[in-house]
Amino acid sequence: MKRREFFKSTVAGAVAAGGLAAPAIAQSMPEIKWRLSSAFPKSLDILYSTGETLARHVAESTDGKFQIQSFAAGEIVGTMQALDAISTGTVEMTHTSSYYYNGKSPVFALMTSVPFGMNARQQNAWMSQGGGIDMCNAFLKKYNVCALPGGHTGTQMGGWFRKEINSIEDFRGLKFRVAGMAGQILATLGVVPQQIPPADIYPALERGSIDAVEFSGPYDDEKLGFVKVAPYYYFPGFWEGGPTTHFMFNLDKWNELPKHYQAALRDAAAFANADMTAKYDTRNPAALRRLVGAGAQPRAFKTEIMEAAFIAANAYYDDLASKDSDFKAMWTSYKAFRDEEYFWFQVAEYSYDSFMIRMLRNRGG
């Protein structure tokens, strides 16, 4: 694999293309104020606070000169409008899951997560050392946007079901709140995907107008109370093995920054990217225990179901690649990297985790 130096070829490249900021500005500490429109509500506190973490770190490393004010989804623009707002420069940046913009291009889905993609650590490696963020930024130029990875949730849960799913037949006609590309792929297995905003999910599930909902992992899911009306808690969320959120910037605004402010932003994003994952990893275990205490019944998806979905996903990607050259280019890179990662991870990493899980479970851990 061709190695790439993360920022030499990506954001610094974008800077070079846009022209360097004037030396007089680059060598001083100008006062700059930006706005960040988060794609997330404040109630999803780990997601929302990731934008605040970035802003605080940038302020700290620029001696308070570069201030970014965070707004929750809807305070300036809604989640679905954030990309357009960044693109035109109405707001300077967003923190988002780019797959919300899957309707514009499937590449936006691939930037976050697609069914049977990489896990969080592998996705980090692809982004920074496998050319991933370079490809994202080359693609995003047509939207006048550039991006940096902005945190992972880890493998998500597969969601809450009112009834057990024992075979692929149980997917037929199942009204399942699942968005984007995952919904399209599951539809080929008979699922009837539903797109419902978070606030409306619980009532729809309670009255039975939907049968199931996938949302995130234990810590986020707990807040929405699904356990009371749909106790079967399936795993894994095979459509989100390692979703990456992103910080996205208006490219002109980015290029206007002094180079050392760009560097501060890049490193603050690296901090926030790891910090979000660490928060989920720290808070999910206790949330899962609480959910089980409240009646959640964890269930593993049957292998038969996951295998059928895996085959359906590959057929979907092949079809998409034949129609969309942007997707084809990125998927080719992504898939090759994923396959190499799992070839290696199955050796030391996986055999170690396997052993630890078995030993700690046997000891009642």
Place this chain on the structure above:
Amino acid sequence: MKRREFFKSTVAGAVAAGGLAAPAIAQSMPEIKWRLSSAFPKSLDILYSTGETLARHVAESTDGKFQIQSFAAGEIVGTMQALDAISTGTVEMTHTSSYYYNGKSPVFALMTSVPFGMNARQQNAWMSQGGGIDMCNAFLKKYNVCALPGGHTGTQMGGWFRKEINSIEDFRGLKFRVAGMAGQILATLGVVPQQIPPADIYPALERGSIDAVEFSGPYDDEKLGFVKVAPYYYFPGFWEGGPTTHFMFNLDKWNELPKHYQAALRDAAAFANADMTAKYDTRNPAALRRLVGAGAQPRAFKTEIMEAAFIAANAYYDDLASKDSDFKAMWTSYKAFRDEEYFWFQVAEYSYDSFMIRMLRNRGG
């Protein structure tokens, strides 16, 4: 679990304890030059370059004003002398595996990795959100040092063996180059641990004066050529499930930095921490393929052997905790966090990886 704000309670805490830098300095961009003495030779390029990455990022985000010059192990001081050199301020900082200083306290081993510890992602979570780096820095004060996580290798391999290891009996009398706490624990199973500097390992293995050697993972191991004389390549390295290297700083020098330089250093360290892991994850797969092509025979350690080592390790930790209150305090936190992490990771994360590994292997990936 009590949540902690990473730097509020750790390095910023150290700053508060040492007194804030004078406002006149904090609000300007003074020129500062530091030296970094790496614990690693330049030949271990991923490890060595992690210090350079930190230095480059700090320079970039301080507009070139804060310069850190990197030196390889031995250029200023040797690997084993680096802690003392930092402690006294002879050099401002090091990038190292703290377990080299296990002889001073077993806490130094725990900061890096101990047998049957956490994997890389879990260790990141413990460090930043589980109070880990706080505890490290409280402990390091007695050495006049503070630290930040500085990169992971991922689960290492178990090493190169001249003969197959089929049972615990085959460990008896085995002259195995393995250092520190892992060596002490394996010694209780009959292994005769050997401490040999990297340059002397190959000849010792070739002439049979040692039987086996553990070093790192495929990318690093390949450079040392062990495959030619000890082809059985065991996994996993259960004594290094997720080793963390650290950046360590002289505490006075750290406290003298303007606060925004501290912030720049903290975020550059976050970048470097993730970057090192991404480099190993990206380069290990191809290195493993090359090693297998050169005759390496991958072998999984027998469950019987790992179970015996797990029991031996726990007995060792219990004994150590009864004698060393610093170790006891940190091990109690570490172990509780590890157990919760694996309780959660076994659900979504592990079931996802299991499926992916099986499917991709079946497809000849």
